[in-house]
Amino acid sequence: MTKPTATSSQLSSAVIAEEKRLRGTRYGLLAPGILTIFIIGIMPLSIVLVYSFLKPGDFGGVTWELSFEAYVQLLFEEDIFDETLSFTTDYLEIFWRSVGLGLVTTIACLLVGFPTAYFIATQPPARRNAWLFLITIPFWTNLLIRTYAMLLILRDQGMINLSLIKIGVIDRALPLLYTDFAVSLGLVYAYLPFMVLPIFASLEKLDFRLVEAGYDLYATRFRVLKRIIIPLAKPGIAAGCILVLIPSLGAYITPALLGGGKKLMIGNLIELQFGQARNWPFGSAIALVLMVLVMLSLLIYLRSGGRKGASARKSIDLKYQPGFSQIAWFCIVVLYAPIAVLVLFSFNQNRSVTVWTEFSFDWYVKAAQNEGIQHAAWVSLEVAFIAMVISTILATMAALVTTRTPPYRGLNAAITVINQPLMVPEVVTAVATLIFFAIIKQATGVTGIGYLIAAHTAFCIPFAYMPIRARLEDMDLSLEQAAADLYAPPFKVFRRVTLPLMMPGIMAGAMLAFIVSLDDVIITLFVAGPGETTLPLYILGQIRRGVTPEINAVSTLFLGISVILVTLIFLFGTNKNKGKQ
Numbered sequence: 160m161t162k163p164t165a166t167s168s169q170l171s172s173a174v175i176a177e178e179k180r181l182r183g184t185r186y187g188l189l190a191p192g193i194l195t196i197f198i199i200g201i202m203p204l205s206i207v208l209v210y211s212f213l214k215p216g217d218f219g220g221v222t223w224e225l226s227f228e229a230y231v232q233l234l235f236e237e238d239i240f241d242e243t244l245s246f247t248t249d250y251l252e253i254f255w256r257s258v259g260l261g262l263v264t265t266i267a268c269l270l271v272g273f274p275t276a277y278f279i280a281t282q283p284p285a286r287r288n289a290w291l292f293l294i295t296i297p298f299w300t301n302l303l304i305r306t307y308a309m310l311l312i313l314r315d316q317g318m319i320n321l322s323l324i325k326i327g328v329i330d331r332a333l334p335l336l337y338t339d340f341a342v343s344l345g346l347v348y349a350y351l352p353f354m355v356l357p358i359f360a361s362l363e364k365l366d367f368r369l370v371e372a373g374y375d376l377y378a379t380r381f382r383v384l385k386r387i388i389i390p391l392a393k394p395g396i397a398a399g400c401i402l403v404l405i406p407s408l409g410a411y412i413t414p415a416l417l418g419g420g421k422k423l424m425i426g427n428l429i430e431l432q433f434g435q436a437r438n439w440p441f442g443s444a445i446a447l448v449l450m451v452l453v454m455l456s457l458l459i460y461l462r463s464g465g466r467k468g469a470s471a472r473k474s475i476d477l478k479y480q481p482g483f484s485q486i487a488w489f490c491i492v493v494l495y496a497p498i499a500v501l502v503l504f505s506f507n508q509n510r511s512v513t514v515w516t517e518f519s520f521d522w523y524v525k526a527a528q529n530e531g532i533q534h535a536a537w538v539s540l541e542v543a544f545i546a547m548v549i550s551t552i553l554a555t556m557a558a559l560v561t562t563r564t565p566p567y568r569g570l571n572a573a574i575t576v577i578n579q580p581l582m583v584p585e586v587v588t589a590v591a592t593l594i595f596f597a598i599i600k601q602a603t604g605v606t607g608i609g610y611l612i613a614a615h616t617a618f619c620i621p622f623a624y625m626p627i628r629a630r631l632e633d634m635d636l637s638l639e640q641a642a643a644d645l646y647a648p649p650f651k652v653f654r655r656v657t658l659p660l661m662m663p664g665i666m667a668g669a670m671l672a673f674i675v676s677l678d679d680v681i682i683t684l685f686v687a688g689p690g691e692t693t694l695p696l697y698i699l700g701q702i703r704r705g706v707t708p709e710i711n712a713v714s715t716l717f718l719g720i721s722v723i724l725v726t727l728i729f730l731f732g733t734n735k736n737k738g739k740q
């Protein structure tokens with residue numbers, strides 16, 4: 160009678176021991192990534208909140224004295240003589256401009272992005288992959304360079320004005336640059352892929368039997384589109400709108416280059432307070448207001464049904480919608496025309512960046528001999544490589560815990576923390592990181608490039624995490640189970656089975672992290688110290704001094720690197736789908 164009891168006790172002890180082992184493994188793998196993002200990404204946001212209630216220091220920084228001055232300054236200005244307050248709309252106008260341009264950008268991207276996504280989703284698989292590849296390339300190429308390419312087209316001596324003058328439509332250049340029109344056009348150009356891809360993800364899973372039923376009931380194409388297709392694509396539309404609106408609200412590069420000093424947006428105002436104005440509490444207050452706008456946008460997204468999915472796709476006829484293919488081709492032209500102009504004139508022998516004379520490699524030779532470019536390129540590669548390695552390791556560990564262990568309490572919270580850098584406007588992340596590192600430097604006296612690497616690492620973790628987790632979720636568990644049934648220990652199963660199968664996802668995540676770090680401008684602009692100028696910062700500085708063919712050459716080389724890496728990521732994804740067990 161005692162033997163079953165002993166056996167039951169042993170089994171219970173074994174279960175408890177196994178649960179403890181799993182818990183220890185889970186914490187050990189998840190903790191490094193979570194702590195990195197918490198310390199460098201989340202904790203600095205609380206410091207921004209504290210700084211917004213302090214007084215500005217005489218030469219930057221803060222004075223540790225409680226004050227609501229930063230928030231009052233948003234709506235009122237103080238008379239320097241009698242210290243009275245008067246209502247001002249200066250900063251409200253910047254907020255309204257940011258919100259207005261963000262909404263215009265979102266609507267414009269939706270009007271172009273939805274037909275494009277629908278057209279791609281209804282193509283045969285091979286053609287669909289080609290279209291996705293064309294959309295994805297601009298998605299991951301450097302935003303600074305693409306915005307600079309748009310500047311070449313919109314400037315007074317740009318392609319648009321010169322073409323219109325040449326054909327006799329106008330007799331003098333139109334003032335296109337440094338206007339709200341230029342900023343909104345640049346934002347649409349920058350964030351259009353953000354709209355296309357999530358809508359495509361919804362439409363690809365659309366059950367087209369419902370579309371066929373609509374036609375069987377004699378509904379017109381427009382009615383089918385309005386009553387069936389658009390409602391079913393609502394999750395993708397909502398996600399696309401949020402992905403466009405949030406970065407548009409906090410945009411810095413596009414309004415800085417295309418809007419000039421007169422067309423500030425929230426991101427530029429924040430940078431101004433931490434730069435020339437040296438009013439850190441006011442800059443912190445503006446950053447928090449921007450965060451509130453973002454949180455409201457996310458709340459609207461969740462309430463709109465952003466978590467709902469779509470049914471499985473079935474292929475049938477009658478998918479054609481008039482004009483959608485033309486809009487899709489227009490989308491491709493919009494995305495690639497500025498890049499084509501930039502690349503073409505990088506081979507122009509003439510110093511003018513818009514007047515073609517003769518094909519030449521002179522500017523590439525001069526760029527290669529430029530010591531400033533060489534130093535900036537080396538710093539970029541050093542930072543990007545180290546950030547890639549660390550962020551990929553941490554992301555791989557986190558992906559294993561969030562996909563390969565039984566569900567546990569705190570799983571959703573862990574995933575939210577890992578993705579936190581994606582949910583916060585980059586300019587707010589940059590401000591928080593700047594303040595946090597400034598405190599550490601003041602306390603320790605330690606400086607160096609390590610701070611920039613740490614900031615890039617935390618920012619890159621979710622980008623590496625996404626493809627690795629996707630790969631793990633698509634993997635067949637039977638091979639791992641078979642290895643375990645053959646008494647292979649857990650580490651050997653991981654080394655001989657799991658790791659080789661997930662390697663395409665790891666490589667894709669690593670290259671994605673490398674691209675994000677290599678292309679980053681905003682975080683680097685705030686965090687980088689003396690002698691830590693990366694290639695994007697060097698290009699930005701040269702653009703502010705004036706447009707030169709040498710920058711065209713450097714930008715083209717930078718684009719080439721991004722295109723190669725994006726192509727490799729795409730190929731890894733294609734091989735993943737082909738090799739799915």
